[in-house]
Amino acid sequence: MTIGADLVPATRNALSLLLLAMADDEFVIGFSDSEWTGIAPMLEEDVAMSSLAQDELGHAQALYRLLAEVVDDGRDADAIAYDRPPEGYYHARLLDHPRGDWADTIARRYLYDTADAIRLDALAASSFEPLRDLVGKIRREERYHLMHVTAWLERLGGSPGEPRDRLVAALGRLAPDAASVLAPLPNELSLVMAGVIEGGADELDARWRSKIGPVLGRLELPMPPALADPATARTGHSDAFRSLWGEFNAVRRSEPGVTW
Amino acid sequence: MTAPAPGAATAVDEAAVRAVLAEVPDPEIPVVSIVDLGMVETVEVGHDAIRIELLPTFVGCPALDAIRTAVEERLAGFGRQTDVSFGYRVPWTSDRITAAGRDRLRRSGFAPPGEETCPLCGSANVATDNLFGPTQCRSVRYCRSCRQPFEAFKPV
Numbered sequence: 001m002t003i004g005a006d007l008v009p010a011t012r013n014a015l016s017l018l019l020l021a022m023a024d025d026e027f028v029i030g031f032s033d034s035e036w037t038g039i040a041p042m043l044e045e046d047v048a049m050s051s052l053a054q055d056e057l058g059h060a061q062a063l064y065r066l067l068a069e070v071v072d073d074g075r076d077a078d079a080i081a082y083d084r085p086p087e088g089y090y091h092a093r094l095l096d097h098p099r100g101d102w103a104d105t106i107a108r109r110y111l112y113d114t115a116d117a118i119r120l121d122a123l124a125a126s127s128f129e130p131l132r133d134l135v136g137k138i139r140r141e142e143r144y145h146l147m148h149v150t151a152w153l154e155r156l157g158g159s160p161g162e163p164r165d166r167l168v169a170a171l172g173r174l175a176p177d178a179a180s181v182l183a184p185l186p187n188e189l190s191l192v193m194a195g196v197i198e199g200g201a202d203e204l205d206a207r208w209r210s211k212i213g214p215v216l217g218r219l220e221l222p223m224p225p226a227l228a229d230p231a232t233a234r235t236g237h238s239d240a241f242r243s244l245w246g247e248f249n250a251v252r253r254s255e256p257g258v259t260w
Numbered sequence: 261m262t263a264p265a266p267g268a269a270t271a272v273d274e275a276a277v278r279a280v281l282a283e284v285p286d287p288e289i290p291v292v293s294i295v296d297l298g299m300v301e302t303v304e305v306g307h308d309a310i311r312i313e314l315l316p317t318f319v320g321c322p323a324l325d326a327i328r329t330a331v332e333e334r335l336a337g338f339g340r341q342t343d344v345s346f347g348y349r350v351p352w353t354s355d356r357i358t359a360a361g362r363d364r365l366r367r368s369g370f371a372p373p374g375e376e377t378c379p380l381c382g383s384a385n386v387a388t389d390n391l392f393g394p395t396q397c398r399s400v401r402y403c404r405s406c407r408q409p410f411e412a413f414k415p416v
Contacts, residue, residue: 137352
């Protein structure tokens with residue numbers, strides 16, 4: 001069944017890219033989080049990161065299902081999620097960075113969760129009802145992710161010496177790609193005009209900066225710079241991502257069409 | 261109560277279906293049913309089919325397939341096709357858990373959502389040990405009075 005069939009083709013294409021961007025973001029960060037299962041710095045974080053991963057993969061699955069109905073080209077959610085070459089993924093470059101140490105993970109998650117929250121807020125009254133309904137549910141779960149990661153950011157940032165030094169170094173490594181989550185998507189104006197999303201990329205970026213500014217300022221941590229090239233915010237993926245790709249679709253590739 | 265044996269089905273109404281659904285346990289916390297959790301949004305008894313709309317407690321809940329199968333099995337006795345769907349049109353919130361459900365959770369050692377006391381000894385001297393827990397809907401707490409860890413249903 002095609003949904004969103006009442007949208008003009010340009011808007012539907014833009015909607016597909018928005019859904020793909022959101023789904024790939026959640027999928028990739030979910031898998032990255034799951035890499036901590038068993039080796040996080042403390043037992044509580046083994047549990048937390050595993051639960052976060054489960055939430056994110058659930059969000060990704062629901063978004064891929066919605067995308068499958070919008071593009072209606074015979075692929076199901078699993079086919080979209082797994083059967084693409086690495087360069088076909090559309091997640092933000094922020095999520096291309098390797099897992100790194102705990103500070104890298106916290107810094108990346110903080111930058112991602114805060115940007116994702118702004119994106120979800122802008123979709124809360126979407127004219128595209130299936131997305132609005134799903135986002136209404138996802139936001140309730142993401143609130144916990146934001147509480148968790150903000151507490152860790154404050155804990156590392158407020159602990160002089162190695163914890164803070166590592167956090168500062170991690171934010172420095174991520175800085176060039178920090179603003180990639182809210183970078184403009186092709187033809188995003190049509191989504192704004194159709195009421196699918198409330199606000200264009202520049203506006204969302206400004207909202208994000210006003211949200212994280214006071215937190216980073218209080219901790220005397222640097223604000224992320226603007227993206228050097230917004231056009232490459234979701235392309236040209238890293239070797240770290242290629243390695244993750246090799247992991248997350250290993251089962252799918254070993255037995256094509258398998259279900260479990 | 262259980263549905264009548266196949267072939268014996270005569271009158272089916274919404275109340276009868278809901279009574280059967282009240283016996284379908286949550287796979288992750290079996291002391292409560294899907295009715296206790298407030299997951300059952302609509303029950304429509306049509307001429308040929310019984311349509312059930314359930315609300316997932318969490319988007320990525322891995323128990324949904326098991327719940328769908330259990331509902332289909334329990335309702336098979338009514339002798340009609342059963343259509344189970346999951347939707348987000350109405351978001352499930354922890355406020356949907358019934359008073360009976362909250363009571364069952366408490367008696368099994370889970371703090372119901374929003375309750376800030378230890379389900380084991382009633383003390384208010386409790387701390388959050390982990391916002392996350394063994395399943396998506398639970399967090400881990402610690403009671404400083406009876407010195408026991410316990411789990412709490414997350415308010416969402």
